[in-house]
Amino acid sequence: MKPDRNYTFLLFDPDAVHGNKIHWLIVNHSVNNTGDCIFPYVGPNPPKRTGYHCYHFVLIRQDQKIDPIPFLDRRHMELSELFRKLGFTFFDVLHQTCFYTRAQ
16 A cells, blocks of 8 residues: 555445445545545354355545545445545546455
8 A cells, every 4th residue: 555545445245135335334434534434344244045245445545635524424335336426436536455255
């Protein structure tokens, strides 16, 4: 991470029963700032008999500071819609990794 840049941290589950679920979203994070939390962390807890869920951790480079308030009022949102609202493209993604968990 570069000290003069802002970043967004995103954790989401594309395998959620009702569509993509955002489990954690922090914008305006930098080396010297913990950022603005839009959605506080919600841990994995897939419903029974829904199989494996892949949870994606994504680090995104921001070109400018983001207003964390106005438009994000729900945790179920397509990634393309979220990126559009935040002003990102997929080229802004610096790192992505995932882990799997299985519903009981």
